[in-house]
């Protein structure tokens with residue numbers, strides 16, 4: 497059918513009388529990193545949540561590996577094991593240690609034996625550089641560390657695709673780098689990623705494709721070079737200009753603060 | 755004073771028998787109420803419309819009427835419907851149902867505080883709704899509920915006094931019979947008050963221990979924020 501891992505066709509979401517987005521088409525190819533940008537309230541988070549069925553789309557279809565996961569009676573829990581998600585506010589399980597946060601999906605969902613699950617979870621923690629924090633509770637970790645545990649928790653399920661919803665926007669500037677570093681490494685290892693972020697440095701360096709969304713529409717998409725240097729739409733140019741300005745300022749502030 | 759001391763020690767064995775019945779009723783009511791309250795609050799938060807209605811109806815009914823009325827309806831009222839229960843079973847049912855309604859409310863607050871976010875996080879790794887409730891929501895909600903819930907054991911302990919009205923031989927019933935026997939209601943009720951106080955003190959100590967033992971580093975802070 498297609499060589500895309502994850503694909504949305506004519507996806508529409510309506511809350512009450514509020515059309516959040518309409519007829520969105522989006523294809524994510526294997527190993528690709530796509531960055532979605534756009535003003536807040538545009539429906540980016542809602543779109544991500546629809547992609548792994550946390551929110552039901554009102555219309556349209558979603559395909560994972562060519563199979564329609566929006567088909568009635570499709571096993572949603574099965575789907576979500578294969579589409580990892582990282583949240584803006586981390587959403588770690590606060591009553592569990594870092595290790596148990598990563599392990600719980602392995603023991604309770606994948607039903608791995610405990611020892612095997614522990615080994616795998618430790619590996620994932622190592623992958624995000626937190627092996628030495630395994631027995632810390634979320635409340636004892638910094639925001640950046642919590643988010644890296646969040647990434648490890650999703651990775652532990654060996655997902656086909658990872659969704660990131662503004663993974664660094666709740667972080668203090670000095671903690672953003674460690675999370676972006678982990679994501680960059682993932683992208684280099686050819687993990688398939690769909691990332692909502694306003695970190696333009698990351699978008700430019702890491703994204704294969706950038707999608708600019710506004711008011712529930714995809715205004716423009718293309719390579720970072722295309723969007724940064726040859727945008728087709730004035731809106732894209734304006735938005736990128738504004739966001740780069742903002743981002744640059746934040747970066748400077750972060751540099752200025754000890 | 756020494757008179758009272760003599761009075762107290764003379765009736766102590768009898769009073770302690772009553773007290774152990776009181777403690778038994780409290781423990782049973784608390785346990786039954788916990789199960790009922792948990793079921794009611796989970797149904798209310800996660801059930802379908804019909805069952806949600808049932809849960810709300812139960813909670814409102816038992817919080818909105820006096821325990822004594824509930825007890826009399828069960829003990830004297832149900833036989834009218836062809837259901838006759840023993841005194842002990844009636845007392846157990848009334849206390850359990852009543853406490854369950856309150857415990858449901860204590861739990862509900864903390865389930866709301868844990869919120870949809872933890873549900874979303876659980877579902878995002880492929881856990882089912884009920885698995886997430888069991889492994890993620892409840893362990894946090896129960897811990898968060900402890901400070902507010904701590905009122906319930908003490909409050910229930912004191913409420914058990916009403917069951918002497920259907921002649922259950924608990925502490926209040928003992929007080930009444932000792933008062934009648936000795937013509938000393940004051941001494942008798944002071945003695946009972948002392949024993950209630952001692953039991954409440956004991957319960958409080960146990961609850962404090964529970965609160966400490968279930969604490970998770972950094973959790974209270976995080977839980978409140980979410």
Ligand SMILES: Nc1ncnc2c1ncn2[C@@H]1O[C@H](COP(=O)(O)OP(=O)(O)O)[C@@H](O)[C@H]1O
Pocket residue numbers: 511516534535536537538539540541542543
């Ligand atoms: N559960 C919901 N119920 C009603 N409206 C919602 C809900 N979630 C999001 N919205 C609305 O959908 C729009 C898009 O929100 P969101 O997807 O969070 O945008 P973004 O992530 O781009 O900032 C907003 O107007 C928001 O108010």
Ligand SMILES: [Mg+2]
Pocket residue numbers: 540541542661662
């Ligand atoms: Mg958002």
